[in-house]
Amino acid sequence: MNDQAKTSQAGFTLVEILLAITIFVLIIGSIYASLFAGVNALSAGQESMEIYQTARAGMNRILKDLRKALSPASFPYEEEEEMLDQLEANFYGGYMEEDDEDLQLVFKGSSTQFECAIRQDTSDEDGPSMDVRQIRYRMGEDEENTVVKEIFRSILIARLEDTLRRRHEKQHGPESYFAPNASSGYFEDPIVQTVCDGVEKIEFAYYNGFEWQTSWDSEQIVINDFSQDLEDDLLQDEDEEKVGLPQLVRVTMTLKNGIVMEAATDVPGSDLNVLGQIAQESDFGSSFRNSLNRLDRLRMRASDRGYSRSSGRRNRFY
Numbered sequence: 001m002n003d004q005a006k007t008s009q010a011g012f013t014l015v016e017i018l019l020a021i022t023i024f025v026l027i028i029g030s031i032y033a034s035l036f037a038g039v040n041a042l043s044a045g046q047e048s049m050e051i052y053q054t055a056r057a058g059m060n061r062i063l064k065d066l067r068k069a070l071s072p073a074s075f076p077y078e079e080e081e082e083m084l085d086q087l088e089a090n091f092y093g094g095y096m097e098e099d100d101e102d103l104q105l106v107f108k109g110s111s112t113q114f115e116c117a118i119r120q121d122t123s124d125e126d127g128p129s130m131d132v133r134q135i136r137y138r139m140g141e142d143e144e145n146t147v148v149k150e151i152f153r154s155i156l157i158a159r160l161e162d163t164l165r166r167r168h169e170k171q172h173g174p175e176s177y178f179a180p181n182a183s184s185g186y187f188e189d190p191i192v193q194t195v196c197d198g199v200e201k202i203e204f205a206y207y208n209g210f211e212w213q214t215s216w217d218s219e220q221i222v223i224n225d226f227s228q229d230l231e232d233d234l235l236q237d238e239d240e241e242k243v244g245l246p247q248l249v250r251v252t253m254t255l256k257n258g259i260v261m262e263a264a265t266d267v268p269g270s271d272l273n274v275l276g277q278i279a280q281e282s283d284f285g286s287s288f289r290n291s292l293n294r295l296d297r298l299r300m301r302a303s304d305r306g307y308s309r310s311s312g313r314r315n316r317f318y
Contacts (some may be wrong), residue, residue: 048257051198055253055261056198058147062137063265065149066249069116070132071269072105072218073244077159102182103130103159107218107245113138114204114216114249117155132156139202140194145256147199151191158185198256207248207264216246242275 012020105117115136123129134153140146161184206216220243250264 021037048259051255051257052261052301053260054196055199055255055259058199059251059253059261059263061149062147063263064116065135065137066116066251066265066267068118069107069245069267069269070118071245071272072107072242073272074269075105075117075132075155077103081200094303102180103155103162104219105155107133107216109204109216109246109249111203111205111214118247120151123276128156137202139199140192143197144196145199147195147202147253149193149195151193152187154185154187156185161185199253200256201254203252205250205252206246207250208243209247212250213246216243218242220245241273243251245270 004106084147107116108114113136114132117134120131120133121129122131132155133151134155136150136152138148138150140148162180165180205212207213222241222243245267247270248264248266250262253261255261
């Protein structure tokens with residue numbers, strides 16, 4: 001009778017219970033670790049994909065604006081010669097020392113940023129429905145790992161103010177002369193737009209038809225292709241031209257997740273580079289015809305000299 005009671009009251013020992021708990025904890029821990037690793041991998045994959053998709057959209061936006069870059073030859077801005085002659089006579093050349101480069105459309109770039117002028121729809125703003133604005137792409141300063149687009153100047157406003165200044169001088173004589181406003185057209189608060197984030201570095205390169213360069217200045221003066229073999233003392237004004245827009249621009253992004261994205265686009269406005277020296281009036285057709293005549297003259301001169309195309313271009317800086 002006592003043996004039966006002892007048998008019916010027998011249970012798990014403390015060691016058995018501890019062993020069972022240990023095995024249970026190990027199983028649950030391994031399952032949790034597997035789930036945690038899977039969730040982390042999924043989260044990292046989603047984050048990496050979001051960074052890639054955002055960067056891809058940003059890249060497309062940059063390339064789109066590059067294709068919209070306006071050539072300096074498409075929208076020239078020159079001094080009024082008659083008024084300049086009058087001002088020069090009264091101010092002993094002081095006025096002539098100032099130029100209108102600040103009012104020209106320009107394309108300037110380095111390995112880390114570039115700026116250009118584009119046509120922008122402003123129908124959602126007060127005033128005209130279209131504007132020509134100077135923009136810049138670069139890495140953000142306030143936010144880390146971001147690429148930003150800055151819209152910092154209205155070329156049309158700057159030219160309008162300068163036109164009004166000139167008109168006033170022409171109506172009231174040279175004694176009414178006052179210096180151009182250096183800050184004309186610049187926005188007091190530039191518009192800064194985030195293009196994409198998750199970018200550690202962005203780089204730009206520019207193709208001139210012969211090689212890739214890490215910098216560009218559309219105002220740079222070079223010897224044109226048909227006068228490469230002329231001696232410097234034989235060069236004439238028509239042998240020199242501004243480089244205008246690059247033919248191609250390459251954009252390279254290094255993302256935070258280690259992915260490197262690279263794309264290049266042509267710059268259609270560069271087709272107007274040939275008009276850079278003769279597009280002085282607003283009539284595009286007249287400018288185009290003059291450019292064709294100029295090219296014919298240069299080709300005839302080149303043919304007379306037995307010209308052969310060189311492998312590069314000679315630069316001339318002033």
